[in-house]
Amino acid sequence: MFEITEDNIQIDQLLHHVGKSANGAIVTFVGIIREMSRGHKVLYLEYQAYQEMAILKMRQIGEEIREKWAGVDVAIVHRVGHLEVGDCSVVIAVASSERKVPFEACEYAINRLKEIVPIWKKEVWEDGEAWIGDRS
Amino acid sequence: MFEITEDNIQIDQLLHHVGKSANGAIVTFVGIIREMSRGHKVLYLEYQAYQEMAILKMRQIGEEIREKWAGVDVAIVHRVGHLEVGDCSVVIAVASSERKVPFEACEYAINRLKEIVPIWKKEVWEDGEAWIGDRS
Amino acid sequence: MKVKVMFFGGIRDIVGTSEGELEIPPGMTARDILQRYCRDYPRFNSYAASTMIAVNLDFASPETLINDGDEIAFIPPVSGG
């Protein structure tokens, strides 16, 4: 399950997807829009994706993970469009038969997502706005 | 939020509880009943808690975490009673303003829970049953 | 003195009840109570080495002196999660 959506992300769907009968441990990463960012008060965010490529890159992350940690299951859903403070931007779920593995694999997944998945956010603050990633 | 419940655990409630406006990252651990355990086919599990002490010990884990990682928020809910394959036995949610911290803190939480929280499970298999932890 | 005693997991199955009240003389330690149950329930002995004792909702050393009204719990190896 590797999806881009404009709707609220339903974490239960990801859990259901990776929760196979051999997997006793699921670790999820949930990204939430914070009220303050870089010293600015956030009004809202606009997320943009190169959707077709983003899904391929999320799928690639899943494959990388399954090469590093055999037998794990991975799901990634990223939201795009208009998001407000407290909204959930991304959920990653990694399931395994072991307890330690999904922590490592899920952290790997969010780090890789921030490196290679073509998704962008513009933060709109009380006092300005900026595409994050530019010149940083 | 540190609770023992006989009902399905609602992960959204834990996310909501720790998802304060300063926290941009939430990591959860979800424990799921597996179909096979120690080579036996599982019919169901019976979880038992020393409820009052278990809640105190879960709260203690929350305090240990907040001493080690300043500013994180922690919620732990453990289910007791009759659980079947695929059911969720425990959810831990740790929220932080940073991305790396909640992975470490959530893994710490589940490891400590398995050490000090007075909860027990009896596995009932097709070919027998056992209280887990005994002589292991 | 009267104390409350609580049993969990495999120990509960041996004793056949989740909790009980016990009349004890003053000066008994947590270990003394454990040993009384080991004497009354021989199968309890298989748990004696691995079981922790909680007094009033926290883990306690076997040497802890038990007071009137205390709540004593036998904690076999935990297996939550």
Added chain:
Amino acid sequence: MKVKVMFFGGIRDIVGTSEGELEIPPGMTARDILQRYCRDYPRFNSYAASTMIAVNLDFASPETLINDGDEIAFIPPVSGG
């Protein structure tokens, strides 16, 4: 040759559109296309060093030769999550 070009983030704001079609002669590289946009949209230059290029849905080297019908996307530093 005709190719599809896609713009994201700050680059989309500069170009003023999310995608367009471009007529190019054969033999152009991905970098040539980037440089054409830098020439046509001077503010694009501030992105030139940090922007990656994707050809047909995967990251591509600037030397990649562009073929008829390719989909080229300019990928400024990503910021998902």
